[in-house]
Amino acid sequence: MILEAVLLNIKIGLLNDFEASFNKASRIISSTNGYLSHELHKCLELEGKYLLLIKWETLEAHTVGFRSSPEYQEWRKLLHHFYEPFPTVEHFEKVELDY
Amino acid sequence: MILEAVLLNIKIGLLNDFEASFNKASRIISSTNGYLSHELHKCLELEGKYLLLIKWETLEAHTVGFRSSPEYQEWRKLLHHFYEPFPTVEHFEKVELDY
Numbered sequence: 001m002i003l004e005a006v007l008l009n010i011k012i013g014l015l016n017d018f019e020a021s022f023n024k025a026s027r028i029i030s031s032t033n034g035y036l037s038h039e040l041h042k043c044l045e046l047e048g049k050y051l052l053l054i055k056w057e058t059l060e061a062h063t064v065g066f067r068s069s070p071e072y073q074e075w076r077k078l079l080h081h082f083y084e085p086f087p088t089v090e091h092f093e094k095v096e097l098d099y
Numbered sequence: 100m101i102l103e104a105v106l107l108n109i110k111i112g113l114l115n116d117f118e119a120s121f122n123k124a125s126r127i128i129s130s131t132n133g134y135l136s137h138e139l140h141k142c143l144e145l146e147g148k149y150l151l152l153i154k155w156e157t158l159e160a161h162t163v164g165f166r167s168s169p170e171y172q173e174w175r176k177l178l179h180h181f182y183e184p185f186p187t188v189e190h191f192e193k194v195e196l197d198y
Contacts, residue, residue, distance in 0.1 A: 002143070003140050003150070005150055009135040019194055022194070022196070023196050023197065023198050024198065026196050026198040027101050027198045030198070039193060040193070040195050040196065041102050041104070041191030041192065041194065042191055042192055042193075042194050043189055043190070043191050044101070044189075044191065044192060045189055045190065045192045046189070049189075050191075051102070051104055051192070052191075054151075059143065063128040080156065089141075089165070090133075090142055090144055090145070091142070091143040091144065091146075092140030092141055092142050092143065092149075092150050093140065093141055093143060094138060094139070094140050094141075095118055095121070095139040095141050095149070096139065097121070097122050097125050097139065098122065099122050099123065099126045099129070
């Protein structure tokens with residue numbers, strides 16, 4: 001499992017529109033090969049800041065499979081104009097804990 | 100449910116020590132009132148970067164309950180010397196999706 005984590009800064013005034021578009025975009029991402037789950041979280045301290053967490057079976061399911069798919073173009077159209085600045089995407093692997 | 104999210108930058112050379120200390124510290128956090136779950140994730144793109152995600156029943160379970168507890172002093176002793184710079188803690192609430 002690979003966790004994609006992205007801090008999003010959304011243009012103030014467009015937060016409701018962004019959340020509605022994200023809801024639609026959720027249909028796209030959740031039907032992608034190798035997708036496991038996703039969550040969108042809204043920051044309590046800073047207006048317009050969100051944390052997007054997407055779990056994938058493999059890194060390539062996101063970086064190759066999703067990004068080269070026609071569905072990614074729809075995802076971009078729905079979401080990319082809300083971002084300011086354009087976000088940095090990072091991937092993480094879980095540290096196994098046995099405490 | 101409130102998500103605490105923290106991007107940690109750990110001093111290079113101390114990553115194994117940090118992970119071992121974090122394992123011990125996991126016992127502390129997971130026995131705190133209002134704690135729900137936590138995960139530590141290691142960045143694939145940037146060495147020394149981690150994402151800590153902790154779920155709490157309420158914001159105050161973290162900001163008041165945990166931070167004013169004797170256990171927080173133990174947590175600090177185990178972990179704070181690994182951080183460079185000292186991290187910013189943020190809290191998030193989940194955006195409900197009904198796609």
